[in-house]
Amino acid sequence: MSHNQCVQCKGRGFCGRPACPILEKFRSIESYATASKGVTSIFGASPPAIFIGRHDYPSVMSGPMVPPDMSRNESSMLEDPKQLLGMNIDQIIAARSMLVRAGARMKVKDAADPKDPLLLKSQELALSMTPVDTEVWFNKPLSNKLKFDSVLTPMGPSGDLKDMDIAENPDVPKKVDYLVYDDDALAKDVVSELNSSNISQEHITRLLSIGLLGKERKLVPTRWSITAVDDMLGKEMLRKVRDNTLISNIMLFSGGAFGNHFEILLIPRAFSYELIEIWMPRAVWSGGSTWIGADGEGTEGKKGYSILTGGYYAARLGVLEYLNSIRRQATVFMIREIRPDYWAPLGVWVIREAVRNALQKPPQKFESIDTALSEMSSRIHTPAGSWRQKASLIDELKYQKTLDFFL
């Protein structure tokens, strides 16, 4: 197995094996929901969370995620990136492994006209902003395997959903209640309206995933819906950012989370974006060697799915939110160095939050791109010689003059 392939695939099965050996290694971590082993029903407050699988699409495993015996006060943190950010990797895995995935096979198109009571109840659960006491029954006693993925946050054992019951009324924000009944609006417009009404991104993703948004409603596998929302929100924000005036200085931000180190360079030029991903040896997907990949977009936008997968869109959203908030425009050159301390895949929320985090710190300002680049390289462990030639955007900026230079 070539480790280069692992970094690019991140568990999508490119090697042809039935299960990803890297992810399999994490699955054997003992679930902290040990009490759930062997039981056929559980009761607890769902954060709320639902899970839609992607195997055998368009007939997918769908249903709620419920932490056994957990109270509403405790369970809300399981889906809240801000709270997860305050833990270490072991604590996150421990906490998230409490979430038992209860799934039944459903056709994705059933969401357009839901009749299955399991789907209707899952949708009702997804509407809630706060945890909801939920009881689920299984056809077979629960096993004890966890789920890991590059885009998804880790999850606990899964069970074959037989029946479910919501023990209380979900707490549905007015805006959500109103927009899920609008089946004339396009999903992308509803997603951005929910976002500007301060509905959390996890909530929006949950609604999209369970088929409650837009015109042609479908169940959307959780992994896809996370990136779809990152992409839709990013594109919407970019529309506004393109009309903003340029930043006045070259600015460099630095920061990270869980061994994901970010250097974010903002240059006073029209928005374009380049991300260089450096997987150091012994980080999750890289095995024994370094892997470096780059992807980006110019003024014409991104076509097709990024070779850097979901992280590309999560990082782009983080930086567009920042530009939108300061009402400015810039070219963005970003390096993400993944270090060995990132030993288990935690999901793309890590990237989104690490970028947001770095952009909250005061930036360093520079006179030239070259001095900013050498400052960046001093904090990147991997020698500049191995990533510098992948940065095609930087060269384009250095060599192509703009017309305002001649005013």
Place this chain on the structure above:
Amino acid sequence: MFKATIDADILKSSIETLSVLVDEARFRISTEGLSVRAVDPANVAMVSFELAASAFTDFAADDCEIGMDLTKVNDIFGVAEKNEKATLELDELSQKMSIYIGGFSYTLSLLDPSTIRAEPRIPQLELPAEVVLNGKELQKAVKAAEKISDHMSLGVDGDIFYMEAEGDTDKVRLEMPRDQLIDLRSGEARSLFSLDYLSDIVKPASKSNEVTLELGKDYPIKIGFTIAEGAGKISYLLAPRIESD
């Protein structure tokens, strides 16, 4: 108020000269005619466009400004046959443009001009060299350069206008002495340009028998030509690249 009739062909090629750089544009309308000044999103190339009232068979207008989605206008003029006339009529109240062409009557929603990028300031440049040549020759040179590299140099050396492109391994050079050109004003000039931009700009220019290039040393190039028998003037300005060491 704006109501005008024109050869569909002229309007089609006018829109083309703009749409190579931008997707939407602000049109200034006055008793004199139409004008547009637009810059591409990266601020590397701009276009100034003027179409005099004399290019129209009928023309009646007051001063106003409208925003149009060029892709939509291009699509509408796609149905036009040769020598067909098009009539445009603005409804200011509803901000819609009616376009009558070949029996069709379109109603096109206009864009709020304030949502379109502001008109750029035009750099005032003294460009020492000037070359006038056939647009076809220019396009041929650009096409040859594209096979070799992503950018090409244009320059004047004494009585010779030259174009040069150098790739990682290969090189191409074309020289045109004064007698192969329509006109030449010699001066110190050599600048490098991105072929991404140049090949887009050269497309509409290639239809003109007389294209004027104004050049300097590591300075923007000005590419000018006319359409509609001189009633339409188009001028592009493209920022140079700095040659890498």
